[in-house]
Amino acid sequence: MKNMFSFLKKYRWAMGIAWTLMLIELAVELLLPLFMAKVIDEGILQEDMQAVWYWGGIMSALALAAFAAGVTNSFFAAHASQGAGYDIRKSLYEKIQNFSFANFSRFPSSSLITRLTNDVTQIQNTIFTSLRIMMRLPLLVIGGTIMALIVDVKLGLILLLVIPFIIVFLLWVLNSGWTMFRYVQQMLDSVNDVIQENLKGMRIIKALLRGNHENGRFTEANKTLMKKTVSALRLMEAIMPVLLIVMNGGILLILWVGNAEVTNGNAAVGDVVAIINYATRITGAFSVFAFIIMSFSRARASAGRIAEVLETDIDLVDSQHSDPSLKVREGKIEFRDVSFHYPGTKTDVLDRISLKVKPREIVSILGATGSGKTSLFQLIPRLYEATGGEILVDDKDIKQYKLENLRKSIGFVPQEAFLFSGSIRENIAWGKGDASMDEVIEAAKSAQIHDLIEGLPKGYDTVLGQKGVNLSGGQKQRLSIARALVRKPKILILDDSTSALDLKTESKLIQAIGNYSCTILIVTQKISTAIQSDKIFLIEDGKVTADGRHEELISSSPLYCKIFISQFGEENLEHAKALQ
Incomplete structure (x- = not known):
């Protein structure tokens, strides 16, 4: 009391x-x-x-x-x-x-x-x-x-x-x-x-x-x-x-x-x-x-x-040495021997991971369920704290950034598309409080959802049901992506958030977001998505087992070939290798 x-x-x-x-x-x-x-x-x-x-x-x-x-x-x-x-x-x-x-x-x-x-x-x-x-x-x-x-x-x-x-x-x-x-x-x-x-x-x-x-x-x-x-x-x-x-x-x-x-x-x-x-x-x-x-x-x-x-102690706060003036400008990312286990557990879901992502590069992360893909990306905006190693953005430890400045520069789209009650315009603009209508429309076009919205009786003023219940899974995913794009982020993280899109729409989406001045990280299960990336990282049991472009991995990585076969069949694998 x-x-x-x-x-x-x-x-x-x-x-x-x-x-x-x-x-x-x-x-x-x-x-x-x-x-x-x-x-x-x-x-x-x-x-x-x-x-x-x-x-x-x-x-x-x-x-x-x-x-x-x-x-x-x-x-x-x-x-x-x-x-x-x-x-x-x-x-x-x-x-x-x-x-x-x-x-x-x-x-x-x-x-x-x-x-x-x-x-x-x-x-x-x-x-x-x-x-x-x-x-x-x-x-x-x-x-x-x-x-x-x-x-x-x-x-x-x-x-x-x-x-x-x-x-x-x-x-x-x-x-x-x-x-x-x-x-x-x-x-x-x-x-x-x-x-x-x-x-x-x-x-x-x-x-x-x-x-x-x-x-x-x-x-x-x-x-x-x-x-x-x-x-x-x-x-x-x-x-x-x-x-x-x-x-x-x-x-x-x-x-x-x-x-x-x-x-x-x-x-x-x-x-x-x-x-x-x-x-x-x-x-x-x-x-x-x-x-x-x-x-x-x-x-x-x-x-x-x-x-x-x-009285709960918040375990993720700004470091005493954080610099209020420091902001993300390029989107370069580096993991140095990063390990991580969830609070209350002792088993590492990430084990001494090291990788580098260049500014404006499109990178895909592939791996089986539970391999640590989502955990990896949650560490960048400091939704969780790494239990070992360092994560750098623009060659600065992420702890040197104020949380607000770090997260403002990141567009994050989680696995489960979550929409709020309100209009479509409000849901997209939610990603940036002062977003203009032109910015909302631009983001919607890039997310390949503008034409669908325009076809609705009330367009962008169409009111969504709770959690977007009156939309399909793919439509909700594209609205979530538009909400992230309206921020004009320096780093865009898509956590398996194109899974409900068909190949054609997904291809147009990746091509459109590639025009943004940001580094793009994509967690995906689909080879068709990974092919369009500048680099692919394979994660297995919390470790990076291989990296490279599609052409390199299909010739050198047994795990990548196994995933390819599961989606396209063994005969297409042989054909793909023959093209190398």
């Missing part, structure tokens, strides 16, 4: 006003029983209506003042709670935006969504409750007990003996509730994870008739969430009966002792009524504690989950 207090500093004035108004309400609530005693002793028992009207008028005026204070308190409490919730959510989102891929591996996306929504809401509600009633309740218990002792020490001591037992019980429930509700939030993550997977994979679920299986998965996760929530709520519900038994027992004892005191002339009827009133108000305060403890337990669990994200 300590981390959460820092978000409240800017709302100190609103909190101060809310607490002041809350104290006014509390003062009125503590004074009303005293005035009620006056009405009884000086008015009703003495049959003096003037005293009844006098003290009754004061009570009415105080009640109106407390009502006005309560309404105004709610306004400032809402301002502070909603503002703090906004700031927490904003800080969380900004933190997540700065995560490296390694950081993301610690938190499932479903868990991050829960933390940004449900957990922040729990904090908001608790802040509001704290400013509105949470602080008021313990003060009411303390103040009510003190006032009871002032009115009559003997009767007030009965309250003083009962209350410590209740406080110890509530502290035990608070600690137990925190553990249980933390587990509930984790189960909510699991439910959201199943929902997210199902929504993403709805097409394959329907195509393979796996709806019943997925319903079973969701039912299991949902049932576990229900059971854990019910267990936590049962503990909370046990608070009320215990409180009522103890407090009502105390009230009965006060009535019994009070009756004896009045009979013996040691106490006034009004004093007994006032103490009973205080006891009743304290009972009401403790009754609300069940809700408060549940809210606080959830907020405590949520605060811990939020703090986990905010």
